[in-house]
Amino acid sequence: MQQIGGAKLGDRTLVDALKPALDALDDSTASAARAAGKGATHTATIVKANAGRAAYINAEQLRGHIDPGAEAVALLFEELKVFEELEAQSAK
Numbered sequence: 705m706q707q708i709g710g711a712k713l714g715d716r717t718l719v720d721a722l723k724p725a726l727d728a729l730d731d732s733t734a735s736a737a738r739a740a741g742k743g744a745t746h747t748a749t750i751v752k753a754n755a756g757r758a759a760y761i762n763a764e765q766l767r768g769h770i771d772p773g774a775e776a777v778a779l780l781f782e783e784l785k786v787f788e789e790l791e792a793q794s795a796k
Contacts, residue, residue, distance in 0.1 A: 706719060706723075709755065710755060711754075711755040711756065712754075712755075714750065714754075715753065715754040715755040715756070716747050716750040716752070716753035716754070716755075716756070716758050716766070716771050716774075717747075717753070717755050717756045717758070717771060717773055717774065718756075718771065718773030718774050718776065718777045719774075720743045720744065720746060720747050720750075720771065720774050721739075721740040721741075721743035721744040721747075721771075721773075721774035721775075721777035721778050721781075722740070722743075722774075722777045723743070724739035724740065724742065724743040725737070725739045725740035725743070725777065725778075725781050727739065733781070733784050733785045733788045734785050734788075736781050736784075736785070737778070737781040737782045737784065737785040739781075740774075740777050740778040740780075740781040740782075741778045741781075741782065743774060743777075743778070744770050744771065744774035744775050744777065744778035745770060745778075747770050747771035747774045748767075748768050748769055748770045748771075749767075750766070750771075751763035751764075751766050751767050752766075753766060753771075756771070756773065758771060
């Protein structure tokens with residue numbers, strides 16, 4: 705994503721949730737889900753998008769709204785966490 709699209713942390717894209725999640729994934733899926741959620745939530749405070757579709761929207765329209773791509777990444781990691789927990793329970 706970063707190499708091809710050029711987005712980086714702080715650009716208000718899905719990278720703001722994906723990068724922290726991948727960094728935390730070695731600890732656990734739960735850690736990755738928390739990191740993704742925190743990253744996604746943080747995008748609501750970023751009022752200048754430097755990449756993606758949000759780059760065409762003014763600051764007032766961005767303020768307080770989580771980037772949809774970042775939210776999707778957070779939801780994905782949350783579901784992975786739940787799936788892993790269910791798998792662990794069924795293995796007992």
